[in-house]
Amino acid sequence: NEKGREVNYNYYDSRELTDACYDFIIESLEKQLQFGIETDVCFCLGNNQNYKFLNNLNQQRGYFGKIVPLEHPRYIMQYKSKQKEEFVSKFVELLL
Template identity: 45%
Template sequence: MTLADRIIAFNKSLHFEGKLPAGIHVMNPFREKKDIVDIMTKFYRKYYSDNQPRQIILGINPGRLGSGSTGVPFTDTTRMKQVGLEITDFKTHEPSSVFVYDVINAYGGPEKFYKRFYITSVCPLGFTTDKGDKVINYNYYDSAALTKSALPFIVKCLKEQLSWPISHEVCYCMGTGKNAAFLQGLNTEHQFFKEVVPLEHPRYVMQYKSRSKDAYVQKYLDTFAAHV
């Protein structure tokens, strides 16, 4: 099996069995929309049809407008079009994907970037809650009850992904606050990686530090260069 085969099978098998706190819903795009499975499959067949080891980059959990709409972390319909996978039935814009693709393009483009890195999330399924008449994203760490419920799922999914050709030397963590603290604690217990390296989350950069975006792109590149 290639790495693409493993990723595709893993995504299609994802199922959250934990007890959700009141008002919280699990978001599983791979079971809710067939089109997303098709898009995701094309993407991973394009960039991961080999068994070359990758370094792992971990976000928080999928959001509705990012991988919740495409099946691929830190992309939206615009970014998918940029890699030759046009989605015509709907359009999404995920600001985090803009930053990530600035990093990818500065690194040398998708072909080069995805040959070295595999992006996923600490929790590979997302969560939502209702706020008035709106559905909003919810993070696995936003309530202690959800974190506790999600923990077995998170550990199981990380163990499975780390059985693939994924480096155990270093993990890049998107998020220097709660996501990093949780992952570093988990790593202390399970010894998944020799080192967890936190980086500012793309959403944080785009929302609060957009004027300094280029500096954060360079920080990502410098960090990657330091862990070749």
């Protein structure tokens, strides 16, 4: 940034970057689906923009039965670290 600090920039932060990454995202996801994984539920790390993108993609392509958004671990550690055990319990409960 203008202050010389590193800035986190995600694939969904600009339309241009999303468009540039789109084919790679599809290709990577479809390769992973060929592993023979269960597709009835997908857990999405990130319950805002990442979830919206993946959910829209899933509505178009029907990869998963449903997508469950989870708080991103970086968000938890950066902003909610005092409640991290609550998030761990929530994640474990959902995964079991």
